[in-house]
Amino acid sequence: MPEPESESTDGLAIGVDAGGTKVEGLVVDPGREGRIVDRRRVVTPAEDAEQSTSAIIEVARQLLDGREGVRAIGVGAAGMVDLRGVMRFAPNVAWREFPLQARIEDALGLPTVVDNDANVAAWGEFRFGAGRGTTDMLLVTVGTGIGGGIVAGGKLFRGAYGFAAEIGHIIVEPNGPRCGCGNLGCWEQVASGRAIDRLGRQAAREHPEALLAELAGGDPEAVTGRAVTDAAKNGDPVAARILSEVGRRLGEGIAGLVNVLDPDVVVVGGGAIEAGDFLLEPAREAFRQAVEAPRHRPDVPIVAAAMGNDAGAVGAADLAMSKLTEQERRST
Ligand SMILES: [Zn+2]
Numbered sequence: 001m002p003e004p005e006s007e008s009t010d011g012l013a014i015g016v017d018a019g020g021t022k023v024e025g026l027v028v029d030p031g032r033e034g035r036i037v038d039r040r041r042v043v044t045p046a047e048d049a050e051q052s053t054s055a056i057i058e059v060a061r062q063l064l065d066g067r068e069g070v071r072a073i074g075v076g077a078a079g080m081v082d083l084r085g086v087m088r089f090a091p092n093v094a095w096r097e098f099p100l101q102a103r104i105e106d107a108l109g110l111p112t113v114v115d116n117d118a119n120v121a122a123w124g125e126f127r128f129g130a131g132r133g134t135t136d137m138l139l140v141t142v143g144t145g146i147g148g149g150i151v152a153g154g155k156l157f158r159g160a161y162g163f164a165a166e167i168g169h170i171i172v173e174p175n176g177p178r179c180g181c182g183n184l185g186c187w188e189q190v191a192s193g194r195a196i197d198r199l200g201r202q203a204a205r206e207h208p209e210a211l212l213a214e215l216a217g218g219d220p221e222a223v224t225g226r227a228v229t230d231a232a233k234n235g236d237p238v239a240a241r242i243l244s245e246v247g248r249r250l251g252e253g254i255a256g257l258v259n260v261l262d263p264d265v266v267v268v269g270g271g272a273i274e275a276g277d278f279l280l281e282p283a284r285e286a287f288r289q290a291v292e293a294p295r296h297r298p299d300v301p302i303v304a305a306a307m308g309n310d311a312g313a314v315g316a317a318d319l320a321m322s323k324l325t326e327q328e329r330r331s332t
Helices: 049-064 099-106 118-130 193-206 211-215 223-231 237-261 271-276 275-292 308-332
Strands: 011-018 022-029 035-043 072-076 087-089 096-098 114-118 137-144 146-152 265-269 302-304
Touching: 011 049, 011 118, 011 308, 022 049, 022 211, 022 223, 022 302, 022 308, 035 049, 049 072, 049 096, 049 099, 072 099, 072 118, 072 193, 072 308, 087 237, 099 114, 114 118, 114 237, 114 308, 118 265, 118 308, 137 237, 146 237, 193 223, 193 237, 193 271, 211 223, 211 237, 223 237, 223 271, 223 275, 237 275, 271 275
Parallel strands: 011 072, 072 114, 137 265, 265 302
Antiparallel strands: 011 022, 022 035, 087 096, 137 146
16 A cells, blocks of 8 residues: 555644745755655745845744644844754844744744754754765755754753854964954855856956856956856866865865764755766865874764755754654653
């Protein structure tokens, strides 16, 4: 007999990925391998905390409309989120001391968990993606900046206040490029999409004959990370060198984090992963050079994330459901 298409007995959860410019919500069945049951997306103007909150509530309402069985809501948002789900600060978004979790809970009347976007993505990859079967996992998301999520001993590691794993803001280049957090030379300024953009523009000025300059229509200021990746995939050595340099910085940083955390696996996600092994191979090589005593420790695989853009929302939903189940277990 085919498996019935019924939902699992544990119920459903909504997971929301609240990005800077769009809010995507999923209905997830955590008891069935994080299966996605439904999805909605709303475009939201960046730089406005109130409008972003309304968009999150709107997406969740659309998903709840006429549907039974949703028991919890999880939200992942970029920035520093404390243990009560207050958005304390975000380098690139408008969140400042904003009680997002309480606002959503009040509006929808469902148990809600708000956590950092990379934390929930780490949880998604750990439960259902590239980190499955491990106990200790580091997620590094390489997008415009660098986010991180740590799973330690099978649990999401949040620190004393909820701010753990802000790995993009370790200073690796004193007096380096200015970061959104206010410091100079943070890791995310030299090893993320922003670094690829910056080195790409510089290379297009110095090598106007290179394919990456041509792909940007000859305007060095129009060079994006995507043009660099496309050029590298089409054999442009200038573009390949840029990805190799950024990959090297990525691998060196990962080595430092592996020295601290000792994970079984490092999962690399985020938009820059489109560059594939142009970025990851140099990262693996630099990692092997930089990690402490590589010949005296098990190999730590550095692998691409498996769940794409859904990792955050699926992870947020599962996290919200896990928290609810734990609370229920404690109260019985
Ligand atoms: Zn920074």
